[in-house]
Amino acid sequence: MDASHPTAGASEPTVPDLVARAQRGDVDAFGVLYRQHESRVFAICLRLAGDRQRARELMHDAFVRAWERLGTYRGDAAFGTWLHRLTVNVVLEAARRDQRRTARVELAEDDESMVGVPASGVSDPLTRMALEEAIASLPPNARLVFVLHDVEGFAHDEIAAQMGLASGTVRAHLHRARQLLMQRLAP
Amino acid sequence: MRPLMQVLVMLFCATPLLAQQRIEVRRAATRDVYVRVNGAYARVKVTAWSRDSVALVADLPTGTRLEPAVPGPKDPPAKGMKFYIEGPEGGGAATGSVELFVPAGATVWTKAANARMEVNGVTGGLDLNLVGGSIVVTGNPSNLNIESMDGTVSVTGSPQWMRVKTASGDVTLRGSSPDAGITTVGGAVSIADGTFERLRIESITGAVTFAAHMGRAGNLVVDSHSGTIDLQLDQKASLDLDATTIAGTILNNVNARRPTPGREGRGEELSLGLGIGDARVTLRSFKGNIRLSRR
Amino acid sequence: MTEHLAASVLNDLQDDLLPRDKRRDAEQHLEQCESCAAQLANLRALLSVARSLPAELSAPAGSWDEVRARIAHQQTRPLRRRWAISPSLAAAAALALVVASSTVTMLVMRRPEPMTASQPVLLPAAWQASEQGYLTTVEGLLQQLHEQRSQLAPATVATVEQALATIDEAIGEARAALARDPANAALTDLLASNYRQKVELLRRATRLSAS
Numbered sequence: 131m132d133a134s135h136p137t138a139g140a141s142e143p144t145v146p147d148l149v150a151r152a153q154r155g156d157v158d159a160f161g162v163l164y165r166q167h168e169s170r171v172f173a174i175c176l177r178l179a180g181d182r183q184r185a186r187e188l189m190h191d192a193f194v195r196a197w198e199r200l201g202t203y204r205g206d207a208a209f210g211t212w213l214h215r216l217t218v219n220v221v222l223e224a225a226r227r228d229q230r231r232t233a234r235v236e237l238a239e240d241d242e243s244m245v246g247v248p249a250s251g252v253s254d255p256l257t258r259m260a261l262e263e264a265i266a267s268l269p270p271n272a273r274l275v276f277v278l279h280d281v282e283g284f285a286h287d288e289i290a291a292q293m294g295l296a297s298g299t300v301r302a303h304l305h306r307a308r309q310l311l312m313q314r315l316a317p
Numbered sequence: 318m319r320p321l322m323q324v325l326v327m328l329f330c331a332t333p334l335l336a337q338q339r340i341e342v343r344r345a346a347t348r349d350v351y352v353r354v355n356g357a358y359a360r361v362k363v364t365a366w367s368r369d370s371v372a373l374v375a376d377l378p379t380g381t382r383l384e385p386a387v388p389g390p391k392d393p394p395a396k397g398m399k400f401y402i403e404g405p406e407g408g409g410a411a412t413g414s415v416e417l418f419v420p421a422g423a424t425v426w427t428k429a430a431n432a433r434m435e436v437n438g439v440t441g442g443l444d445l446n447l448v449g450g451s452i453v454v455t456g457n458p459s460n461l462n463i464e465s466m467d468g469t470v471s472v473t474g475s476p477q478w479m480r481v482k483t484a485s486g487d488v489t490l491r492g493s494s495p496d497a498g499i500t501t502v503g504g505a506v507s508i509a510d511g512t513f514e515r516l517r518i519e520s521i522t523g524a525v526t527f528a529a530h531m532g533r534a535g536n537l538v539v540d541s542h543s544g545t546i547d548l549q550l551d552q553k554a555s556l557d558l559d560a561t562t563i564a565g566t567i568l569n570n571v572n573a574r575r576p577t578p579g580r581e582g583r584g585e586e587l588s589l590g591l592g593i594g595d596a597r598v599t600l601r602s603f604k605g606n607i608r609l610s611r612r
Numbered sequence: 613m614t615e616h617l618a619a620s621v622l623n624d625l626q627d628d629l630l631p632r633d634k635r636r637d638a639e640q641h642l643e644q645c646e647s648c649a650a651q652l653a654n655l656r657a658l659l660s661v662a663r664s665l666p667a668e669l670s671a672p673a674g675s676w677d678e679v680r681a682r683i684a685h686q687q688t689r690p691l692r693r694r695w696a697i698s699p700s701l702a703a704a705a706a707l708a709l710v711v712a713s714s715t716v717t718m719l720v721m722r723r724p725e726p727m728t729a730s731q732p733v734l735l736p737a738a739w740q741a742s743e744q745g746y747l748t749t750v751e752g753l754l755q756q757l758h759e760q761r762s763q764l765a766p767a768t769v770a771t772v773e774q775a776l777a778t779i780d781e782a783i784g785e786a787r788a789a790l791a792r793d794p795a796n797a798a799l800t801d802l803l804a805s806n807y808r809q810k811v812e813l814l815r816r817a818t819r820l821s822a823s
């Protein structure tokens with residue numbers, strides 16, 4: 131049987147159905163939502179955290195938080211949008227908790243040498259793979275701001291509010307991140 | 318740090334009740350030892366010395382106990398030590414005083430309700446927490462975190478990274494820092510002498526005075542609700558400045574540029590560029606006044 | 613020719629954050645200066661790759677089982693709902709948010725109650741989500757502080773409440789002004805700064821009272 135065929139078997143439950151069931155405590159319905167969204171949520175966590183192991187933990191935290199907060203989801207935005215925003219919040223909260231340690235590490239990382247970044251082709255100097263690696267090597271705050279602004283498309287003010295930073299500081303982090311990335315990706 | 322603390326053999330030696338007691342604890346320590354002093358004391362003085370050991374001398378009144386969590390005298394140099402000072406039953410204001418000597422590279426964490434905290438010469442980390450009283454830091458710690466409510470804060474030196482937060486306590490900083498942040502509700506903030514790269518100051522009602530130098534690619538941001546912002550630039554100041562008030566006035570004594578009325582005719586705005594530097598200065602006040610002048 | 617464009621100017625140009633006159637100056641410079649034009653081209657190339665990064669990356673296998681286990685564990689305990697905003701309040705918040713001034717001040721003393729819409733003020737949509745985030749954080753911290761209250765000296769409680777009252781007054785004034793002039797960026801920054809102060813103060817108070 132061709133499971134992917136829309137008419138085969140019972141009709142697929144819609145996202146609102148799944149959400150409604152999960153809100154009533156149906157863990158299996160939440161499991162379906164989980165599998166639909168895990169790749170996207172993992173991508174957000176991985177880019178923001180810059181570390182696979184940490185990203186895995188954060189993804190788990192995000193889904194657990196989503197389960198706890200399902201009652202506050204009212205269907206006015208797409209479920210995916212709601213979940214992605216919640217994921218960003220979970221990651222940023224974790225970053226804030228580590229901030230004192232982070233701030234210290236960040237100073238040291240500034241001086242890190244840039245060896246080991248793969249040189250890229252002449253025609254397309256910026257490959258995605260190289261960029262992913264370079265993003266992961268950014269200082270934490272610079273990485274958070276770059277990913278939120280230039281990859282995920284959040285506005286400056288929104289990032290400032292969510293990170294508890296002044297928008298001038300957000301801009302400074304963003305400019306620094308871009309500068310470091312261009313240096314690291316230069317052929 | 319924590320796992321190491323667990324590995325250490327902890328000695329909990331509750332001291333007997335005496336009228337006034339002097340207690341001394343001395344242990345070998347690594348150069349980057351982490352030391353915590355927490356509890357009921359009225360004064361702590363931390364001094365960096367050149368020895369590879371930590372010494373604590375406490376003068377404590379009747380009913381106050383010192384609980385050190387430190388390795389035994391014959392154990393290898395400690396990577397972490399904790400001292401907890403427990404006040405007498407029924408409370409009352411703490412009166413004990415503590416003197417602590419640490420290797421310069423140590424990280425020191427202190428917390429007290431009402432106390433005078435003084436730190437000299439530590440180049441490691443400092444994390445000082447206080448409700449009321451005063452904190453005086455002299456030296457160049459690699460990172461400095463201070464949290465206070467009423468307590469005043471005075472820093473003389475060049476922390477690599479510093480954050481100071483108070484409710485009503487005044488904050489005075491004489492020195493330099495590549496990365497500094499000061500947050501106060503109602504305390505007065507005064508910055509002088511050195512060079513700053515990233516500096517952010519937030520106040521609600523507290524007045525802010527900046528009379529230091531911004532580095533070439535520096536970034537200074539000051540936000541206040543109703544406190545006066547007083548920027549005293551040095552002769553070689555080289556920066557782009559944007560000042561905005563929602564209801565306050567801007568007084569420019571630096572050059573001939575006059576502020577323009579703000580949006581909807583309320584408040585004032587002023588942008589000016591000085592020199593060729595890349596430093597950025599952003600001053601925003603809701604209803605406080607902004608004053609720009611040359612030193 | 614004038615000196616080269618600062619990196620911050622190139623970035624702001626790219627992000628459309630330059631005032632019109634500075635923008636014109638920068639564009640004029642770019643027409644004449646290959647070096648700066650190349651810098652900008654580099655930046656644009658970087659950003660176009662950043663935008664083209666895949667939205668999804670394959671997650672490690674077996675994750676659902678762990679999440680499921682954690683959820684199942686939670687179900688045995690009552691849901692911790694007290695920090696969440698109820699749907700009706702959230703709906704109210706979507707239109708108008710609250711100046712929670714004097715009521716909040718007393719919350720350190722009394723058990724926090726849900727916010728009530730005492731002085732509805734219409735705020736720009738972009739700000740609402742941010743403000744909601746702060747309010748949720750503040751609510752959680754107030755709850756925590758209330759629970760730790762016995763460990764705070766009365767003088768400390770008084771200090772915290774005094775500072776909260778000062779901040780709340782500032783928030784109230786800034787919000788009212790923002791409602792009159794919703795596009796005012798400086799005002800948005802100032803209001804955000806006030807909220808940060810509030811969150812920071814409450815965090816400090818909870819840390820000071822924790823032993």
Ligand SMILES: [Zn+2]
Nearest residue numbers: 616617645648
């Ligand atoms: Zn040029």
